[in-house]
Amino acid sequence: MTEARIIPIDGERPRRPVKKAVAPQASAAPAAAAPPVQAAASAAAEPAGKPSPALDIKPRKRPVKRPVAAPASAEAAPADRNADDARVDEALHEVLGGHPDGMDWDTRVARTLDFLRRRVTGDFEVDDFGFDPELTDRVLLAAVRPLYSKWFRVETRGLENIPDSAGALLVANHSGTVAIDSVMTQLAIHDHHPAHRNLRMLGANLVFQLPVVGEVARKSGATLACNADAERLLGSGELVGVWPEGFKGIGKPFSDRYKLQRFGRGGFVAAALRARVPIVPCSIVGAEEIYPIIGNVKSLARLLGVPYVPITPTFPLLGPLGLVPLPSKWIIEFGEPIPTDIYPEGAADDPMLVFNLTDQVRETIQHTLYKLLMQRRSVFF
């Protein structure tokens, strides 16, 4: 928590995005009841009664209940329409995640029931990797959305560096004792990228060995970090995420925070070269501070067969309470893509090139981390 104090360059910055992320949801909750369609309708006619049945689709049944709120959003109308719509959309998305308030109750109930019915009857699709997009969106990601927006107040930068459709390999730094950073990255791209892409993560085999963890990982789109799987995913045009530091990254002591560990053996670069997809370096700031590791019970770790057993200032001291992550402020920056199709066919078999590219990606992420740390005013804001 010390380097945060280094140089508070732009003191103004950090506060704003926090408000942006939180404020609109609070105030937009009523507005969310009146989706864009209604804003247009109520600008013309008073929202009393049911002006046109064509417009009166399910999402509104409450205009009568909130006549005060609806005109208010209509008044702000023409000039601000676009900004407003965007905010309403954002709020809506937020609301779908978990707020019982906001979106029409009937629709929510209908959707939830439909979802539950299809779960009970097994009427849903998973892909060859076991990825269940619907479960991921509606349950798994929904569960961590509050953590994303309220607790860590994640700010994303450079989302435009992720292609809208084609395959790409996202490479990021790993930290935080528990691999929450990968979940947050997945959520950031799923919710805020214009194409709402699903990040297909590559995980260590320990992940798939563990009961429940392995099951949830597969269903959320992760698969084993091996070349076969990486190339299969990249070849079918998926956005693949890899954290090459692995356990060395998330299990490193707090004193080593933001120091990138060895980047595996560069297998990810070879996979990208073979699939000829760009590499998007991704730097995550904030995850290091959620569970600062001040000790590691190595003997117990060996006994349990896990890479490390962390001691943090609150764990195991405070028991289960120690499992609550510290509410650090996060920034996820997606850097400029590094092309791989400029290299000749078979470049993946040139170890020198693979090492150089690995270093280039690593350096890019390390420098971006330093830059972001300088910009950060404090760990928590």
Place this chain on the structure above:
Amino acid sequence: MAAKSAGSPPSRVVLVTGVSRHLGGRLARELVGAPGIKRVIGVDVIPPPGELGGAEFVRADIRNPIIAKVITAAGVDTVVHMSVIATPVSAGGRTSMKEINVIGTMQLLAACQKADSIRKLVVKSSTAVYGASPKDPAMFTEDMEPKAMPRSGFGKDSVEVEGYVRGFARRRPDVTVSMARFANFLGPRIDTPFTSYFQLPVVPTVLGFDPRMQFVHEDDGIDLLRRLTLEDHPGTFNAAGEGALLLSQAAHRAGRPTLPLPSPLVSAFGDWIRRSRIVDFSPEQIRFLSYGRMVDTSRAERRIGWTPKYSTRETFDEFVAVRGINRHLPAERVEALEHLVAGALSRGGGA
């Protein structure tokens, strides 16, 4: 690798082992009268339950050298080996099953090696040779080695059988050797450990795991074996329906609730259920029920042009429909319940 065109008079003599089992019998019937086929000889230790439709039945044990006499006497040129079995109870115990699978294959291959008339060997193998482990790639291709060798049961037998077949292929390079690795069979008539597993009133699963599974429809399997027999496609081919089903999803599609048990309990449950002869379930299936397995079938499509007519999901749904599995939780009833609840809530909440 063009198909050997059927010459003027049909001349080929095909020997099918394991003909008293469902798939073997079906293949034998289909081969009768196929282009170029003069005779189809079925071999098994017990007489087939039904008609073989023109195929001749020879009661012989492939574990016995007598099989060599059958081959030479009839001038067999194609052997289809379908006698690798997965169900210990039907074989009369695990020891007997291993003997049929491994010793049987050895004897059969020894006989084939001596017989000059042999031109082709087709072996029905299984994707069980890939084992099941958390280190598995999402999809196995034919060239991949198992990450964890199957250590017991059917998987191990299949690995050994394939080993002997490869040895045979080395010693008799003039023989076209094709191996088809099938995912779990399902279908309207076939009986496998999985058909009885999904007919249990409650489907036991391993707590904390939801494996991906692939099924292959018996029609598609027969189609592939028929083509491997009639045409020349040397090599090993994965065969499975397209797409994946999760175990829980499959159980729910069959209208069965799942019962997640910690893995030691599943083993105990499996033992009990096997002893009581409800389901012929062997302990090595636990790993499969934990980690699942998927195979890539693109080679069969590329080289043979074989694409399964039934996807994994269609295979399973047809199995459920045809077997008339008594659903405890029929989809229609769940849907009716959904409408009921939605109606009640919207009346209550919308007012």
